[in-house]
Amino acid sequence: MNIINIEHITKIYKVGLEEVHALRDVSLRIDKNEYVAIMGPSGSGKSTLMNMLGCLDTPTSGKYEFKGVSVSEMTDNELAKIRNKEIGFVFQTFNLLARSDAVHNVELPLIYAGIPTAERRERAIQALIDVGLKDRLHHKPNELSGGQRQRVAIARALVTNPSIILADEPTGNLDSKTGEEIMGLFHEIHEKGNTIILVTHEEYIAEHAARIVRLKDGLIESDERVERRYIPKIKTTVAQ
Amino acid sequence: MRIILFEFKEGMMIALRAIASNKIRAMLTMLGIFIGVTVVVTMSTAIKGIDNSFQQGISSLGSDVLYIDKWAWFSNVEWWKMRNRRNITMDEFEKFKNLAKLPVAVAPVINTVQTVKYQERRVENVFINGSNADYVKTTNFSFSEGRFYSEIESSGSRQVAVIGSEIAKKLFPNISALDKTIKIGGENFRIVGVLAEQGSFILGPWNPDNQIYVPIGTIFKNFASNRWRSITINVRAAGPAMVEETKAEAEGIMRKVRGLSYDQENDFSINQQEGLQENYNSVVGVIQIAGLFITGLSLFVGAIGIMNIMFVSVKERTKEIGLRKAIGAKRRTILAQFLLESSVICLVGGLAGLIAAVILSMLINQFIPTSIQIGSVILGIGISLITGIVSGIAPAYTAAKMDPVEALRYE
Known part of the structure; x- marks a missing residue:
């Protein structure tokens, strides 16, 4: 069953008088439980594609169906709703609320989903336990390491049980060892049946995925299934 | 209805968190409203007192x-x-x-x-x-x-x-x-x-x-x-x-x-005596208008302060707004968050101002027989709420209509 079905989408930005064709003609299908890496140099349109996939932006032309529903004509509020329920974002800079503890950061999407307080507390704590932060529930971001912060962000992405996890350079702000740990976590999340879309410009990271889509100048240059690199299980960081 | 209550409650929690995380700034902002409300309520109470005294005084002259x-x-x-x-x-x-x-x-x-x-x-x-x-x-x-x-x-x-x-x-x-x-x-x-x-x-x-x-x-x-x-x-x-x-x-x-x-x-x-009454009314009318204008001005300055803070607050939290939108906050949710924030600041400042006005009225009462009227209390609370909403609406609207992509990219 495919979750994402994109056909011939384009995206044109107006910068002053000039038109920038960020996406020229992109078609892409992503199925349930896929692990896709989107790669490309800067200016290739990968950010634009990611915003499109994340329903943060709508295409200038073309068709985008999310679970069979057309996204292209949705209003702002409908887009907000679909982002809330179906998509879990993980950002390079974590984007946590600096003055709130881990639990509040994780329960944030549940607030917007209208979940009652007691239930969302419980779910947020469970999500934090799942990413191995059982002892860090009431720590604020500045009391956490980079890897721990990204785990909080991942817990936040998972807490709504979304259809896809959209990770934009999730290891970009981490050292390589911590980055590797985070990739191990993604691996596990994928094993549990989640669909992951990873945006990166590092081959090293992209190799974790089962499929690599390469973009160049707003076009898909290649789309291939790859041999997955061996993922070491790091027991210390993931709760059993 | 339940959804509105839920959103109000959650919006209030978010607003309170935002205020609590920036206490000094919130307090300085409240000061503006505090002074405004104190002055307006005290002024209206004092004018009422002067008026009472005059009516009492003029009745000793005899209307016939x-x-x-x-x-x-x-x-x-x-x-x-x-x-x-x-x-x-x-x-x-x-x-x-x-x-x-x-x-x-x-x-x-x-x-x-x-x-x-x-x-x-x-x-x-x-x-x-x-x-x-x-x-x-x-x-x-x-x-x-x-x-x-x-x-x-x-x-x-x-x-x-x-x-x-x-x-x-x-x-x-x-x-x-x-x-x-x-x-x-x-x-x-x-x-x-x-x-x-x-x-x-x-x-x-x-x-x-x-x-x-x-x-x-x-x-x-x-x-x-x-x-x-x-x-x-x-x-x-x-x-x-x-x-x-x-x-x-x-x-x-x-x-x-x-x-x-x-x-x-x-x-x-x-x-x-009627002539005296008319003359008095016109004099007091002028005092009232001038008084309310001057005190209103201080309130206006307070309101501009709040608007300024709210604009800074929106700008400063651009990335946070982007994130909130990315994970599912609707426009009206963001709008409510910032409106509630400015309203809470104004209400707290206003209530403190009201308390100060009550104390000041007691002091004035030593010279002019006067007391805080229910009307003044309503005036004070009403003014601070309206100030909160009016000064919050433009920044809140700016926040609500932000493009999440742009906002997330903001450094």
């Missing part, structure tokens, strides 16, 4: 008394025309009194300002009213001691005086004033009566409490320069309903006494 005078209190007759009018004399008063049928009391009045002394105590610039025994019937005076001077004392120009309660307090702080002899402008007068407290501070020297009443003849006798001054004739009508008729009669009699032919203008004026 006419004052026939050379001068009009309030009119558009040119000043020099009034100056050239003939003086009203005691002779004219006698004729007027004999002809007038409607009034319940008619009294001639002349006043002078003198220093009053009792032993080593003295009061400067006291209004000394000279009149006859009927004068008391043109007022609403009541007495704490003694009586008004009698017909015999009046017609005999005896050196007797009735003093106001304030004068009594100043000259005789601990003892009874009755039968004491005081010096008015150097002349001895025996006190036959002390007035109970009549008016209010607002009338100043015109407050009966600060005046002294003596037979009119003693004024002409002791302070000779007054012989050539115009007197006023106080005429009391038989109740407010008779005021117009009495006024018409008085005008006719005065014209007859003065021998004016039908084509000549009145060379006197008939004044009423």
Whole structure:
């Protein structure tokens, strides 16, 4: 069953008088439980594609169906709703609320989903336990390491049980060892049946995925299934 | 309905978190509203107090008394025309009194300002009213001691005086004033009566409490320069309903006494407390408008402060807004968050201002009898809420309409 079905989408930005064709003609299908890496140099349109996939932006032309529903004509509020329920974002800079503890950061999407307080507390704590932060529930971001912060962000992405996890350079702000740990976590999340879309410009990271889509100048240059690199299980960081 | 309540509750929690995480800034912002509300509420309370005092004071003048005078209190007759009018004399008063049928009391009045002394105590610039025994019937005076001077004392120009309660307090702080002899402008007068407290501070020297009443003849006798001054004739009508008729009669009699032919203008004026009331209303109206304008200005400055802070807050939290939108916050949710934030700041500041205003009113109450009205409380809360919403709406709207992609990219 495919979750994402994109056909011939384009995206044109107006910068002053000039038109920038960020996406020229992109078609892409992503199925349930896929692990896709989107790669490309800067200016290739990968950010634009990611915003499109994340329903943060709508295409200038073309068709985008999310679970069979057309996204292209949705209003702002409908887009907000679909982002809330179906998509879990993980950002390079974590984007946590600096003055709130881990639990509040994780329960944030549940607030917007209208979940009652007691239930969302419980779910947020469970999500934090799942990413191995059982002892860090009431720590604020500045009391956490980079890897721990990204785990909080991942817990936040998972807490709504979304259809896809959209990770934009999730290891970009981490050292390589911590980055590797985070990739191990993604691996596990994928094993549990989640669909992951990873945006990166590092081959090293992209190799974790089962499929690599390469973009160049707003076009898909290649789309291939790859041999997955061996993922070491790091027991210390993931709760059993 | 439940969804709205839920969103309100959650929005409130978010707003409170935002305020709590920036306490100093929130407090400085509240200060603006605090000052604004304190000033506006205190001002409106003080104006109310002044108004009450005036109404109380003016009622001691009596609403059914006419004052026939050379001068009009309030009119558009040119000043020099009034100056050239003939003086009203005691002779004219006698004729007027004999002809007038409607009034319940008619009294001639002349006043002078003198220093009053009792032993080593003295009061400067006291209004000394000279009149006859009927004068008391043109007022609403009541007495704490003694009586008004009698017909015999009046017609005999005896050196007797009735003093106001304030004068009594100043000259005789601990003892009874009755039968004491005081010096008015150097002349001895025996006190036959002390007035109970009549008016209010607002009338100043015109407050009966600060005046002294003596037979009119003693004024002409002791302070000779007054012989050539115009007197006023106080005429009391038989109740407010008779005021117009009495006024018409008085005008006719005065014209007859003065021998004016039908084509000549009145060379006197008939004044009423009503005129004072109107004049007061227009003066107080100006004070009110000016006061509210100035205090409103301070509130406006406070509101601009809040708007400024909210704009900074929105700018500073651009990335947070982007994130909130990315994970599913709707426009109206963001709008509510920032509106609630500014409203809470304003409400807290406003309530603190209200408390300060209550305390200030208690202080003012030492000088002007006043108290905080329910209206002022509603005014204070209403003002702070409206300020919160008005100053929050533009920043909140800016936040709500942000593009999540742009906002997330913002550094």
